[in-house]
Amino acid sequence: MKYAGLLVMPAGFFLTIAAILLFSAPAPRAAFVLCGLAVEGLGLAVAVRGHMEARGGSRP
Amino acid sequence: MTPPLPAAPVLTEAFFALTLALLFLAPLAIAGVALINTGLGRSRSAAQSLLGNLAILAVAAIVFALAGATFAGAPGAAGHSFQLAGKSWNWLGAGPLFLGGLGSAQPQTQLALLFEFLAVALAAIIPWGSGADRLRLTAGCATAAVLAAIVFPLAVHWIWGGGWLAQLGDQFGLGAGFVDGGGAATVHLLGGLSALAVVWIAGPRRGKFPREGLSTALPGHNAVYVLFGCLLALVGWLAWNVAGAVLFLHAPLAALPVTAVNTLLSASGAIAATFAVTRIRFGKPDASLCANGWLTGLVASTACAGLVTSGQALFVGIVAGIVTPFMVEVLELALSIDDPSGAVTVHAVGGLWGLLAAGLFAPLPGQLVAQLVGIATLLGLVLPLVYLLFWLLNRVVPFRVDPDGERIGMDLHELGGGAYPDFVIHRDESYR
Numbered sequence: 001m002k003y004a005g006l007l008v009m010p011a012g013f014f015l016t017i018a019a020i021l022l023f024s025a026p027a028p029r030a031a032f033v034l035c036g037l038a039v040e041g042l043g044l045a046v047a048v049r050g051h052m053e054a055r056g057g058s059r060p
Numbered sequence: 061m062t063p064p065l066p067a068a069p070v071l072t073e074a075f076f077a078l079t080l081a082l083l084f085l086a087p088l089a090i091a092g093v094a095l096i097n098t099g100l101g102r103s104r105s106a107a108q109s110l111l112g113n114l115a116i117l118a119v120a121a122i123v124f125a126l127a128g129a130t131f132a133g134a135p136g137a138a139g140h141s142f143q144l145a146g147k148s149w150n151w152l153g154a155g156p157l158f159l160g161g162l163g164s165a166q167p168q169t170q171l172a173l174l175f176e177f178l179a180v181a182l183a184a185i186i187p188w189g190s191g192a193d194r195l196r197l198t199a200g201c202a203t204a205a206v207l208a209a210i211v212f213p214l215a216v217h218w219i220w221g222g223g224w225l226a227q228l229g230d231q232f233g234l235g236a237g238f239v240d241g242g243g244a245a246t247v248h249l250l251g252g253l254s255a256l257a258v259v260w261i262a263g264p265r266r267g268k269f270p271r272e273g274l275s276t277a278l279p280g281h282n283a284v285y286v287l288f289g290c291l292l293a294l295v296g297w298l299a300w301n302v303a304g305a306v307l308f309l310h311a312p313l314a315a316l317p318v319t320a321v322n323t324l325l326s327a328s329g330a331i332a333a334t335f336a337v338t339r340i341r342f343g344k345p346d347a348s349l350c351a352n353g354w355l356t357g358l359v360a361s362t363a364c365a366g367l368v369t370s371g372q373a374l375f376v377g378i379v380a381g382i383v384t385p386f387m388v389e390v391l392e393l394a395l396s397i398d399d400p401s402g403a404v405t406v407h408a409v410g411g412l413w414g415l416l417a418a419g420l421f422a423p424l425p426g427q428l429v430a431q432l433v434g435i436a437t438l439l440g441l442v443l444p445l446v447y448l449l450f451w452l453l454n455r456v457v458p459f460r461v462d463p464d465g466e467r468i469g470m471d472l473h474e475l476g477g478g479a480y481p482d483f484v485i486h487r488d489e490s491y492r
Contacts, residue, residue, distance in 0.1 A: 007444070009439065009441075010444055014440075016432070020232050037436050044443075051396065
């Protein structure tokens, strides 16, 4: 699960790159950059969740 | 290869001397962080911790000289690039090998390189503090080598070396491009994310998260080290931010005292806010959290001290100081992240907030989006890359000490002697 989250994060990065390439108007560009960051946040949340589950299973 | 970019304005002799003098003071920031790392660890690992800071600094400097500086490049120098959607993406520096021609390079190029040497050392010791009490010395040095050879040079080239993030303004009309005068991204965000990767891979300290109940408090062994480290860090940070403003923001002479004042105000606002929050929540101010708050304020100032007004710098610091104790608590209690030095909060979250604030308060249109793209790059590309590299490294050089070593302490296990031979050092069993 942690690895899945870490794999999602670059997808958010590529979304931000797509945003600055595809949109020239400030509003949609900013909105899509924020969407990219949201995807990264989602990936980070999944990775953290995976870390917590792994930690819970190996507590002494 | 891309053609060389327009170089920064040539430094006058006075500016050169001033910046060089500031860079001689900047290592105090590293000394402060090293002292804080040591003080927040346990007494039975103190010598290993401080020796580790020195060893990591040395390894980072050597590896950066041998390999990293080539990929980092310099502003105005040539770099490797590719074409995408009609734009040139300068992604890797193409500097001379082994610092060739350094003596004949332009003065600002030499100063920028010295700044980068200090920056890589600071970035590399940040994860060391998070891995305190269980990270082996060789593993700390290996992580420093990976950061100095691969990850740090990439970030430096993109941001300070005229790479694609620095060119967001010219190519896409996003303000002045991604702006990071003092290294909030290249040093602190990178260091903080590396700390998160180290903590994830090494795991928590023994007994930190027992099966029953909440996490166990493992307080730092010397609050005096920690608080004196904060004072040392202030001197280093003042020099660091002003030198960064000269080198990477091309600030005029009149803007330099304001940059220093903003640095101080950000740190002051942060510690005042953390003091108040911990006083209200716990009944008494918490020394280690206040130290973390102070450092978070300094970290946030690295991104924006040269760009904002003094009132805005104070606001940045206050927000950083309010966020710090809550983030430390969330990471430990809710997310099971055992980070003894608080590096993930201080450096990653503080750096993020500073970079965001630089975009929020900058007068240029599009600057906020440029800052968000830079943050997305560090978070979305660099964190997975660092985690992957450290995960592979852990297969070759195991990060974590064996259970017996952790029980007797890193000093005895790795160095054969303790930092405080005249004092009784408590083992885990003493607390039970």
